[in-house]
Amino acid sequence: MLDVMANILQTTVLYSTPLVLAAMGGLFSERSGVVNIALEGLMTIGAFTAAVATLATGNPWLGLAAAMLSGVAFAWPHAAASIRFKADQVVSGVAINFLALGTSVYLVKHLYDSGQTPTVQETLKRMPIPGLDQIPVIGPSLFNAFPTTYIALVVSILSYIVLYRTPFGMRLRAVGEHPRAAETMGVNVVRMRYTAVLISGALAALGGAGLSIAIGSEFNQNTVAGQGFIALAALIFGKWHPFGALGAASFFGFAVALALMGQFFGLTQYVSSEVLNMLPYVLTILALAGFVGRAEAPAAIGKVYETDSR
């Protein structure tokens, strides 16, 4: 029984990590008032770039860095379209998702003449924390995790500190709640939103990178397969708060773990894996409808900010 629990916990941590990182990315963008359904595409380009850069350099840490840069590069057109050109933010996000998947699969086919990258040999390896990893049940999962897991935890805590304990964070949230008031106080709304969307791209791409050079060891067009949308769901289910999103992403990771592990210990005899797969989405809808606590979005989310309108 302890083995089963340890296994489930380990798988939960494994699958939560990319969701947590992408959800933190979404947090910055949406808290500043820019809807980010491009998380899916940003994770995709991150996963692609990490695999290619690691294959080229043999260093997965360079892979992570390159992934973050690619995330910034693909978040930029989203920022430009929705802030500078005042496009509908959802439409622009859809376009980024098309663009990222199209570009990455195109380049994979061009570079490797195949639908997927070769296997990445130099992936990130599990990093045990001496002593702590000996704790029963939680030790092997929490303290013998991939570096991306530790990064995700640090990013979550930092996101909280930055957004709630620094002037920069206060301004960023003010821009997402009441941009006009923020501008009156001297905050540059446009620059703040650009910054937030670009941070969002870096973090979501970092989450995607974990899929291709830590959990997995290759990139193909199904590497991300909707996890960007689950991260978005986690952000909403977590009520646009860093720790809420962290909890929700972990819970959704748990649902994935159950669906995956279920068949090993007979759970799928009672509940089929497809039903378990639906769980995150059903819960998000219920949360939005106010049946599982009300999820309140930032007030100015999705609204174009007109510098000259009164």
Next chain:
Amino acid sequence: MKHLEQIHNQSAWLTSLISVLLGMLVGAGMMLAAGYDPLLAYGALFQNAIFQPYDLGETIRTITPLILTGLAVGLAFRTGLFNIGVEGQMIIGSLAAAIVGLKFSLPPVLHSAAAVAAAAVAGALWAFIPGLLKAVRGVHEVITTIMMNFIALNLSNWLVRTWLSNGADSTDKIKESASLRWDLLSQWFDNSRIHLGIMIALLAAYGMYVLLWKTTYGFELRAVGYNPHASEYAGMNVKRSILSSMMISGMFAGLAGACQLLGTSGYLSIRGGFEGIGFDGIAVALLGANAPIGILLAAVLFGVLTYGGGNMQFAADVPFEVIRVVFAAIILFVAANLSQSIFSRARGMRREPHA
């Protein structure tokens, strides 16, 4: 959303045309960067999409669901809603059509009509849920419809694996009586998989035109989309409008699912992911300025690019995905209304010396 209504003015045609050209230029740039010949590739694309009867038939088959998903997204846009759930409503439409096609026994024409109707109703009901949540609890439809897509995908897979096939990866073929294929039509197009769904799609486009621009109720739907507060003040029932719009949109999506199942594939299999035709509908609707005639033309363009793109990969060795990048670029250019910004800036610069 305000922006979407503004698109349909006199410059909408120009915006669309310039966006298409710029989008194809982006694609050409990507091909050049990777060392391919864009002229050869685009040439192969168009040549292999329309010049042979077989290819023409297959192109029309590709266009058919794109018209319907484009109408689904476009009708919702027109009435102030963003239905990203077309993909899921389409899956549910296919599911319903498959159930009727497999489990019922009816005479030929009646059977296919019943399967198509079931798909339309199922798509409408799937869209009813986010519509209801929007109307009653004010939940934004973008998020709920995205979530409903994944629920639809898993629901369909679950039923295929259990009830519809007893543990296999796909169902049997639907009964011949439920099929939308028509031998004579296929023969005209050299045995391609073209099917009668194209008639459904054209009728739906005409239906959307009549509903929105020729009936009072359609006027009400558009009015609510344009300004819900003013419409409510004028005595219109905003909640009912939201529900109707979502359901009609879902109905178009369900019909697209019927076409795919009863016309193209003939059976349902476990889906590893989304087919993407519902998402392509967003691009079709945007490019077509959310009006039926524009959507038809945009669907033709995207259908030619999609089907011809597959042949381009074959003939000119250029990976098909470059076409997805072209789609993405077109959406971004239309959404950002880049052509207009470029023009207004050019005009601004001309004016400056006088100022």
